[in-house]
Amino acid sequence: MENEMKLEFISKSNNEAFARIAVAAFVSSLDPTIEEISDIKTAVSEAVTNSIVHGYENKKGIIHIKCKIINRKIYIEISDNGKGIENVELAKQPLYTSKPDLERSGMGFTIMESFMDKLTVESILGVGTKIIMEKEIKELPKSENLTLEEALRG
Amino acid sequence: MLSLENNVGDIETGSFCLTFEGTKRTGPIVPIITGGSMEYKYLENQKILIFKITEEIDEFKAKELRRKADYEIERFMPKRVIFDFNRVSFMDSSGIGMIIGRYKQTSMLGGKMELTNLRPAVRKIFEMSGVLRLIPEIDLEQEELPELQQNFI
Numbered sequence: 001m002e003n004e005m006k007l008e009f010i011s012k013s014n015n016e017a018f019a020r021i022a023v024a025a026f027v028s029s030l031d032p033t034i035e036e037i038s039d040i041k042t043a044v045s046e047a048v049t050n051s052i053v054h055g056y057e058n059k060k061g062i063i064h065i066k067c068k069i070i071n072r073k074i075y076i077e078i079s080d081n082g083k084g085i086e087n088v089e090l091a092k093q094p095l096y097t098s099k100p101d102l103e104r105s106g107m108g109f110t111i112m113e114s115f116m117d118k119l120t121v122e123s124i125l126g127v128g129t130k131i132i133m134e135k136e137i138k139e140l141p142k143s144e145n146l147t148l149e150e151a152l153r154g
Numbered sequence: 155m156l157s158l159e160n161n162v163g164d165i166e167t168g169s170f171c172l173t174f175e176g177t178k179r180t181g182p183i184v185p186i187i188t189g190g191s192m193e194y195k196y197l198e199n200q201k202i203l204i205f206k207i208t209e210e211i212d213e214f215k216a217k218e219l220r221r222k223a224d225y226e227i228e229r230f231m232p233k234r235v236i237f238d239f240n241r242v243s244f245m246d247s248s249g250i251g252m253i254i255g256r257y258k259q260t261s262m263l264g265g266k267m268e269l270t271n272l273r274p275a276v277r278k279i280f281e282m283s284g285v286l287r288l289i290p291e292i293d294l295e296q297e298e299l300p301e302l303q304q305n306f307i
């Protein structure tokens with residue numbers, strides 16, 4: 001199967017739910033399990049929150065999401081034109097956060113990395129950050145799969 | 155047994171009604187306050203404060219939860235704070251920061267904190283980040299106090 005979609009929205013934290021639910025609905029055509037859908041929603045939420053909190057530092061900006069399905073793989077690209085990351089390797093370390101004062105725990109990249117099959121981070125200081133994630137949705141016997149309604153609810 | 159009738163408290167109007175059945179009551183209970191993303195119950199004699207989070211936890215919701223929880227923790231200075239996650243079907247790393255922040259505040263005021271009713275997706279995140287090594291997960295069914303076994307609403 002092949003499919004593609006694009007989303008653009010402003011960097012307000014009340015758009016986080018909208019973003020992850022839209023991606024979950026898009027992926028639901030692959031009949032993911034509850035756990036796969038939940039992993040994808042969490043990974044999307046991490047990347048979008050990072051763009052809002054770190055990329056744009058709560059100022060107004062645009063967040064772009066592109067999703068592609070090729071066969072049983074979902075590719076998700078989330079990008080901002082915000083402040084960028086100086087040292088990507090350091091940023092990806094578990095528990096590293098540049099904003100401990102805002103009660104961040106530094107687990108966002110670790111969650112994206114472990115919940116998805118692959119994570120790529122491209123960032124240029126002052127230009128922006130692009131996160132590319134991919135995950136294969138396993139083929140399962142029908143009974144374990146979710147309907148679209150369940151995916152949205154779960 | 156404590157039971158709540160339809161007209162439960164509303165934080166905005168401040169009007170609430172509690173009914174008690176039987177005699178198992180062990181002390182005054184500050185009623186459950188509903189509205190927004192969290193409800194709470196306070197057992198005054200035991201100094202136990204229980205929060206029940208009723209929505210998904212992301213950065214947007216975490217802001218509100220932080221503000222509400224801090225207010226109640228400072229007001230009651232409880233010995234035990236329990237966060238009930240029964241109705242939380244989604245949580246991202248914003249929840250980790252929110253819980254650790256409340257843990258620090260509770261500890262600073264001399265109380266301890268516990269988590270309960272974690273769903274698999276939420277437990278996965280707490281486990282991964284090491285939160286469960288710091289803040290234990292408890293089973294309310296194992297508690298002796300009837301008020302703790304009692305479900306909210």
Ligand SMILES: Nc1ncnc2c1ncn2[C@@H]1O[C@H](COP(=O)(O)OP(=O)(O)OP(=O)(O)O)[C@@H](O)[C@H]1O
Pocket residue numbers: 046050051052054055056080082083084085091092096097098099103104105106107108109110129247248250251
């Ligand atoms: N889109 C982004 N733009 C700019 N900086 C970013 C972006 N995403 C991440 N970062 C940087 O990478 C660091 C690590 O990100 P990560 O998501 O792992 O942790 P966090 O956001 O600080 O905390 P948590 O995600 O646990 O709330 C951030 O503290 C920030 O400095």
Ligand SMILES: [Mg+2]
Pocket residue numbers: 046049050104107108109247
């Ligand atoms: Mg983050």
